[in-house]
Amino acid sequence: MENLKDIADRLDEEFQIRSFGKDPAFSRFIPQVYEGRVNWREKFEPEFNELFNGLMIKGDQEVNNVFLAVFPANEVLEKFIEDGEAGDLLFMHHPLLMECGDPNGDWGRGFVPIEESLMDVIRSKGLSVYTCHAPMDHHKTLGTSQAIAEALKVEITERFIHSPEHGDIGIIGDVEPTQLEDFIEQLKSIFNIPYVDFEGQRNEVERVAIVAGCGDKTQWMRLAEDKGVDTYISGEIHCHIDNDYGRKRFEEVKKYANHTEMSLIGVSHSASEYLVKKTLMYSWFQKNFELDNIYLLPQKRWWL
Numbered sequence: 001m002e003n004l005k006d007i008a009d010r011l012d013e014e015f016q017i018r019s020f021g022k023d024p025a026f027s028r029f030i031p032q033v034y035e036g037r038v039n040w041r042e043k044f045e046p047e048f049n050e051l052f053n054g055l056m057i058k059g060d061q062e063v064n065n066v067f068l069a070v071f072p073a074n075e076v077l078e079k080f081i082e083d084g085e086a087g088d089l090l091f092m093h094h095p096l097l098m099e100c101g102d103p104n105g106d107w108g109r110g111f112v113p114i115e116e117s118l119m120d121v122i123r124s125k126g127l128s129v130y131t132c133h134a135p136m137d138h139h140k141t142l143g144t145s146q147a148i149a150e151a152l153k154v155e156i157t158e159r160f161i162h163s164p165e166h167g168d169i170g171i172i173g174d175v176e177p178t179q180l181e182d183f184i185e186q187l188k189s190i191f192n193i194p195y196v197d198f199e200g201q202r203n204e205v206e207r208v209a210i211v212a213g214c215g216d217k218t219q220w221m222r223l224a225e226d227k228g229v230d231t232y233i234s235g236e237i238h239c240h241i242d243n244d245y246g247r248k249r250f251e252e253v254k255k256y257a258n259h260t261e262m263s264l265i266g267v268s269h270s271a272s273e274y275l276v277k278k279t280l281m282y283s284w285f286q287k288n289f290e291l292d293n294i295y296l297l298p299q300k301r302w303w304l
Contacts, residue, residue, distance in 0.1 A: 001062055001063065001064055001290070001291075001292070002062075002063045002289045002290060002291060003061055003062070003063065004055075004058070004059070004060070004061045004062070004063050004087065004089065004128055005061065007063060007066075007089060007130075007289060008054070008055045008130060010288060010289075011054075011091070011130060011132065012054060014139075014142065014284075015053070015132050015135035015136060015139060015142075016135060017051060017053050017054045017132070017135060018051065020051075020053070020134065020135045020138075020166065021051070021165075022050070022051055022052055023051065023052035023053050023133050023134050023135075024134055025133065025134065026052040026053075026094075026095055026096065026133055027052045029096060029111045030052060030095060030096065032111070033096060033111050033112070033113045034113050037113060037116075038113065038116045038119075043057070043116075043119050043120075043123070044056050044057060045057065045058055048095075052095065052133070053131060053132050053133055053134070053135055054130065054131070054132070055128065055129075055130050056095055056129045056130060056131050057119070057122055057123060057127070057128055057129040058128055059086065059087055059088075059089075059122070059123070059125070059126040059127045059128040060086045060087035060126035060128075061087065062086075062087045063087050063088060063089050063128070063291070064085060064087060064088060064291065064292045064293075065084065065085065065088045065089075065291060065292050065293045065294070065295060066088070066089050066090075066091060066285050066289075066291055066293075066294050066295070067080050067083075067084065067088065067089065067090045067091070067294075067295045067296075067297050068090075068091055068092075068277040068278070068281055068282060068285075068294065068295070068296050068297065069090060069091075069092045069274070069277065069296075069297040069298075069299075070092060070093045070094065070270050070273050070274035070277060070299070071092065071093070071094045071096075071097045071098060071270050071299065071304075072092060072094065072095065072096065072097055072114050072129075073097050073299050073304075074097075074115065074118065075299065075300060076092075076297045076299065077090075077114065077118045077122070078118070079297055080122070080127065080297060081118070081121050081122060081125060081127070083295065084125065084127050086125060086126035086127070087126055087127075087128070088127055088128070089127075089128045089129070089130060090127065090128070090129045090130070090297075091130050091131075091132070091277070091281065091285075092129065092130075092131045092277075093131065093132065093133060093136060093144070093273045093274075093276075093277070094131060094133060094273075095114075095129075095131040095133070096111045096112065096113060096114070097111070097112040097113075097114070097304075098110065098111055098112070098269060098270070098304075099111075099112055099241070099304045100214075100235075100236055100239065100240055100241060100268070100269040100270075100304060101238075101239070101240020101241055101242065101246070101303075101304070102240065102303040102304065103195075103197040103238060103240060103266070103303065104195060104303070105303065106242075107240045107241060107242035107246065108240055108241050108242060108246075108304055109241070109242065110241045110242075110243065110246070134166070135166075136276065137169045137212065137213065138163065138166040138167045138168070138169055140167065141280075142276065142280050142281060142284060143169070143212075143276065144169075144212035144213060144272065144273045144275075144276045145169060145170060145171045145210045145211060145212045146171065146276070146280070147212075147275045147276035147279050147280050148171075148190075148210045148212055148233065148272065148275060149171045149173060149210055150279070150280070151190050151275060151279065152175060152186070152190070152208070152210075152233075153175065153176075154171065154173035154174065154175055154208060154210070155173050155174045155175070156171055156172070156173040157172055157173045157174060158172045158173075158227070159171055159172070160172055160209070160220075160223055160224065160227065161211065161220055161223070169211065169212075170209060170210065170211045170215075170220065170224070171209070171210045172207070172208070172209050172210075172224065172227055172229060173207070173208060173210075174206060174207055174208075175205060175206065175207075175208055177204055177205070177206045178204065178205045178206075179204060179205075180202050180203060180204065180205055180231075180263060183205040183231070184196055184198075184265065187233070187265065187267055190267075190275070191267045191268065191271040191272065191274075191275065191302065192271065192298070192302070193267055193268055193271055193302050193303065196265050196266060196267055197236070197237050197238055197265070197266030197267075197268075198237075198263070198264065198265055198266075199237055199238070199253065199254070199257035199260075199264040200232075200257050200260045200261075200262050200263050200264040201260065201261055201262060201263055202263060203230045203231060203261075203262070203263050204230070205230060205231045205263070206230055206231075207228055207229050207230050207231070208229060208230075208231045208232070208233055209224035209227075209229040209231070209232045209233065210233050210234070211232075211233070211234040211235075212234070212235055212272045212273050212275075212276075213234070213235045213236070213269055213272060213273050214234070214235065214236050214239075214269065215232070215233075215234025215235060215236060215237065215266075216234065216236045216237055216238055216239050216249055216253055216266075218252050218253060218256040221253075221256060221260065221262070221264065222256075224262070225260060225261065225262050229262060230261070230262055230263065231262060231263045231265065232262050232263070232264050232265065233265050233267065234264075234265075234266055234267070234272065235266060235267060235268055235269035235270070235271070235272030235273060236266050236268075236269050237253060237264040237265065237266040238250050238253050238254075238266060239253075267302075268302040268303045268304075270299060270302050270304060271302035274298060274299070274302075277296065278296055278298075282294055282296070
């Protein structure tokens with residue numbers, strides 16, 4: 001058994017939640033998606049309402065079990081509610097579900113709010129929720145891209161996509177030379193996905209760039225290509241969000257893909273960011289706390 005405050009404080013310190021400042025994405029998107037629907041400020045903790053990372057919903061203080069997930073999909077929250085005991089903690093990457101679309105199916109809705117009824121049940125059961133987004137993306141040892149690099153046994157040579165305040169979110173490095181089709185099968189196995197999204201050339205894989213989550217920015221792709229990368233791996237190489245923004249981004253990458261010499265591979269936004277929970281964060285909780293159980297809450301579908 002552990003104390004909720006001790007766990008939250010340790011997470012705050014590990015990811016430097018307060019010094020990082022407001023989350024660049026969710027400080028904008030949380031107010032947008034809940035506007036006129038839910039008084040979200042009453043549901044979430046005051047400090048979360050300022051930083052948009054950290055302890056989001058505070059339940060009972062005695063924590064027996066920790067649950068790890070990536071997005072607050074209904075199925076994830078319902079499973080947490082069903083299996084969780086008072087005081088148990090759910091640690092996620094996103095405080096909002098993100099439907100990025102399926103390259104072989106429907107386009108997505110973008111950011112989707114948590115249903116108010118689910119928030120209320122979580123609160124009434126004394127359960128807690130902690131989320132960590134941008135600080136985790138930038139973390140050198142517990143980062144979303146770092147987890148992918150370790151799973152692929154990448155010899156890291158440099159990091160890229162730099163923020164002067166927070167460091168880098170992307171990784172570049174070398175792997176054992178591998179035929180592309182074999183490499184794609186490896187990715188499908190690591191991320192438990194039925195298929196990848198693909199554009200560009202069909203190269204032998206030797207030098208890779210990794211950008212977990214939204215890597216569908218042509219300026220990042222060009223930067224990787226200029227650094228000698230032959231294979232660019234991301235959660236998304238295409239935005240399949242069903243709005244003007246999504247269609248514009250989709251066309252930009254399509255145009256770039258016609259001229260690049262790289263292979264561009266997407267493994268789904270959600271699966272690319274779940275891996276760190278399954279591997280590095282699972283081990284981190286095991287090492288740092290005396291818990292009864294650490295449970296993984298994967299989604300049934302990663303392409304949403």
